[in-house]
Amino acid sequence: xxxxxxxxxxxxPAEREAALxxxxxxxxxxxxxxxxxxxxxxxxxxxxxxxxDALARLPVLRKSELPALHKAAPPFGGFVAGAPGSFARLxxxxxxxxxxxxxxxxxxxxxxxxxxxGFREGDVVLNTFSYHLxxxxxxxxxxxxxxxxxxxxxxxxxxxxxxxxxxxxRPIGYSGTPDFLKILLDAAATAGRDVSSIKRALVSxxxxxxxxxxxxxxxxxEAYQAFGTADLGMIAFETPARxxxxxxxxxxxxIVKPGTGDPIAPGDxxxxxxxxxxxxxxxxxxxxxxxxxxxxxxxxxxxTNMRIKGWIGRADQTTKVKGMFVRPEQIAEIGKxxxxxxxxxxxxxRAGETDxxxxxxxxxxxxxALQDELAATLRAVTKLGGNVEIVGGGALPNDGKVxxxxx
Numbered sequence: 342x343x344x345x346x347x348x349x350x351x352x353x354p355a356e357r358e359a360a361l362x363x364x365x366x367x368x369x370x371x372x373x374x375x376x377x378x379x380x381x382x383x384x385x386x387x388x389x390x391x392x393x394d395a396l397a398r399l400p401v402l403r404k405s406e407l408p409a410l411h412k413a414a415p416p417f418g419g420f421v422a423g424a425p426g427s428f429a430r431l432x433x434x435x436x437x438x439x440x441x442x443x444x445x446x447x448x449x450x451x452x453x454x455x456x457x458x459g460f461r462e463g464d465v466v467l468n469t470f471s472y473h474l475x476x477x478x479x480x481x482x483x484x485x486x487x488x489x490x491x492x493x494x495x496x497x498x499x500x501x502x503x504x505x506x507x508x509x510x511r512p513i514g515y516s517g518t519p520d521f522l523k524i525l526l527d528a529a530a531t532a533g534r535d536v537s538s539i540k541r542a543l544v545s546x547x548x549x550x551x552x553x554x555x556x557x558x559x560x561x562x563e564a565y566q567a568f569g570t571a572d573l574g575m576i577a578f579e580t581p582a583r584x585x586x587x588x589x590x591x592x593x594x595x596i597v598k599p600g601t602g603d604p605i606a607p608g609d610x611x612x613x614x615x616x617x618x619x620x621x622x623x624x625x626x627x628x629x630x631x632x633x634x635x636x637x638x639x640x641x642x643x644x645t646n647m648r649i650k651g652w653i654g655r656a657d658q659t660t661k662v663k664g665m666f667v668r669p670e671q672i673a674e675i676g677k678x679x680x681x682x683x684x685x686x687x688x689x690x691r692a693g694e695t696d697x698x699x700x701x702x703x704x705x706x707x708x709x710a711l712q713d714e715l716a717a718t719l720r721a722v723t724k725l726g727g728n729v730e731i732v733g734g735g736a737l738p739n740d741g742k743v744x745x746x747x748x
Contacts, residue, residue, distance in 0.1 A: 344581075346456040349590050350644045357646065361593055362391045364618050372623040377410065377419030382625070393604070396593065401602040401614055401628040404572065405657060408436035417441070421622055428621075432476040434571040440476055442483075443621040449476070449574025450589050451484025451567070457580045457587070457642075458543040458565035460514050462489030467507060467539065469495050469517030469525075470546070476571050477546065481516040484575065490514065497521055504534040511538040519544040519553055519564065526560060543567055543578075568652055573615055573624060577649055582642035586651050591618045594647060595626070596635055598676075599656040599743055600669030602626065610634045610741030612656035613649075630657045632741040658744035662689055662696045662725055671722045672743045675700070678718050679711075684737040687727075689746045696748070698727030705734040 345351055352360075369387035372378045381400055390396055402420075410418035416425060416439040425431055428441035429448070442448050460466065466485045472478035472494055485492050493506050497517065503525060506512075515522055522542055529536040542557065542564040549566050557564040565579040568586055576594070577586035588594045596611040597603055605611040613631045617624045632655065636648040659668045672685050683703030690697050700719050704711060715729045 344643060346453045350453070350587075350646065352645060354645050354647075357590075358393075361591075361618065362393075362396075365390055365396070365593070365616070368616075368618050368620060368623045369625065371422065371620050372420075372625050374422040375417075375420050377414065378625065380419075393593075393595070396616065396626070397595065397597075397602060397604050399602070399626050401597070401626045402624075403628045404438075404570075404630055407438045407572075411437065411439055415439070423621065430476075430479060432474060432479075432571065434475050438571065440571050441622060442476060442479060443619065445621065447484055447487035448619075448621075449480040449483060449569070450591060451480055451569070451575040452487040453589060454565075454567045454569075454575050454578035455481075455484055455488050455490070455514075455516070455543055457578055457644075458514075458567075459541045459563060459581075460485065460488060460490060460543070464490045464514050465493065465510050465512040466490045466514040466516055467493045467495055467503070467510075467512040469497050469503070469515070469521050472496050480569065480571075480574055481543070485514075485516065500525060500528045501532075504529060504532065504536065507536045507538065508534065513538055513540050515539050515542040515544075515562070515564075517542075517544065518547045519549040519557075520547050522557070522562075522564070523553065537561070541565075545569060566651065568649075570629060572627065573617055576613075576615060577651070579651075580640060580642040580644055582640045582644075584640055585636045585648040587640060587642075587644045588647045588649065590646065592616070593618070594649070596633060596649075597628070598673055599632070599658070599741060600671070600673040602628070603673075607635055608637065608739075610653055610739055612741070628656075630655055632656050634739075634741075653741060656741065658742060658746075660689055660744055660746045662698055662723075665723070665725060667698070667723050667725070667744065669743045672700075674722050675715070675718050678722075679715065681707075681711075683734050684739075685743060686737050687744045689744065689748060691748050698723075698725060699730055700727055701730045701732055701737060703734050703737055704731050707731045 366387040429444045430442040432440045470477035545567045567578040569575040593616040595614040632653040633649040688699045
């Protein structure tokens with residue numbers, strides 16, 4: 342049994358980076374054939390975008406904006422050049438956001454994640470993600486079949502019928518949420534049904550805490566996590582090293598300061614922004630609203646791509662203060678106006694029956710006038726008054742949170 346899906350996974354990181362950015366100009370050119378991208382990237386010469394620095398100068402497209410964009414220009418908001426009929430399947434996800442599935446093999450790039458979790462050609466896989474309207478079931482179905490597995494398209498729920506399928510086909514693999522795997526195992530134990538054939542799992546779509554991981558292991562199941570979206574498919578996945586998640590091939594993943602498109606320092610928590618090199622349906626700097634941080638060094642499993650800690654939280658920390666929205670982008674703007682500052686955090690609390698804002702700002706050597714200047718900037722940017730607290734460098738936690746609503 343080989344340890345890696347292919348040689349791409351163990352390339353020298355510099356070789357991978359060069360290959361990705363050699364392909365990016367052509368992908369940008371194809372993206373700009375779609376009217377919305379042509380407008381968003383107006384004035385950009387695709388041939389000039391051949392490095393991370395150049396990519397970071399392009400505007401981000403926020404996933405949170407897609408429902409309104411898709412409604413204004415159905416079905417894909419003008420971000421897809423091909424007609425709906427040129428794709429294999431057409432889905433929707435909450436928003437609504439409309440997603441097409443390409444006609445190529447493994448269109449969601451999930452076979453690597455299944456391989457890393459121990460799935461192999463000839464395995465039978467019970468896939469319990471939903472096949473109804475949303476792409477989840479088909480993401481894992483297509484990925485498993487690309488790997489050479491046979492798939493039971495079970496979907497979620499209906500445990501009694503699931504037991505019949507498991508006892509008949511004896512699947513060795515499971516794909517679905519970790520919650521439903523536990524429900525299935527518990528129900529089987531209560532009903533005296535045999536589901537012991539399941540030995541490995543790739544789970545996604547819900548939290549998978551350490552306690553549940555240990556419980557799966559005690560029941561003889563090696564379960565691995567994957568991180569993906571309905572837009573991009575598989576973004577990152579856990580490997581036998583059990584050290585964070587490895588970013589998938591054919592993607593450029595950036596971690597940026599929430600509310601901006603600006604890259605952060607290595608190791609800091611920030612928002613995930615992804616550029617996909619799928620020529621059929623490219624995404625250029627799609628900001629997902631999810632937080633993570635990069636892990637240093639190489640994985641002991643031998644895969645050399647960037648590693649992330651996995652899902653840490655949500656970057657969209659927008660809140661309402663005294664009837665007005667305050668957004669992460671505004672806190673980022675305060676930081677731009679005061680480059681001497683480190684991390685910033687706006688704490689929103691209550692004093693009696695009144696909302697109170699306190700801007701906490703890191704500064705190693707604050708000048709005397711800084712507190713008053715920050716208070717003025719806070720009011721100018723948010724149109725709301727607030728307190729300012731200067732703290733030492735490194736005093737604020739590295740968790741990506743820029744607005745903390747403590748009410």
